[in-house]
Amino acid sequence: MIMKKIKLGYLAAAIVVVLVSSCVMKKQVETTSTQITGKKWQLIEVGGKVISEKVNGKMPYLELGTDGNYSANGGCNGIGGTYEWKKNEGIKFSRGMSTMMACKDMSAEYGLQNMFEKADHYRVENNKLIFTQGNGTALAKFKMVAN
CATH class of the missing domain: 2.40.128.270 (Lipocalin)
Incomplete structure (x- = not known):
């Protein structure tokens, strides 16, 4: 039971990292693109x-x-x-x-x-x-x- 909670915790943390990374990437592209487009x-x-x-x-x-x-x-x-x-x-x-x-x-x-x-x-x-x-x-x- 404890192992399942730990695995779910790691999974949730990984999902948060992926979501935050994609938001940062999108923001970086938007900032750069507005500088040159x-x-x-x-x-x-x-x-x-x-x-x-x-x-x-x-x-x-x-x-x-x-x-x-x-x-x-x-x-x-x-x-x-x-x-x-x-x-x-x-x-x-x-x-x-x-x-x-x-x-x-x-x-x-x-x-x-x-x-x-x-x-x-x-x-x-x-x-x-x-x-x-x-x-x-x-x-x-x-x-x-x-x-």
């Missing part, structure tokens, strides 16, 4: 190369919507799709649509496409949004655009 982020570096403020006369950017959709431009074509948050500052992009124009400089656009395919984590560091893959290698860096 609904804002326009200018692409400043991709694949280790600094990106000009204007590429083909347009500012390369990324916008993460609060609804799980994103829109971007690499200085030529509009790019859009969906994303989802993962645990531990994880993110997964799914490609949706893209216009199909050819422009003189496509390097930023190709870099963005690579980022959408490979990025699995993000972090905000010194007012910059950085997307990384696996070991933390930066794929792309953005700075927030003042409205």
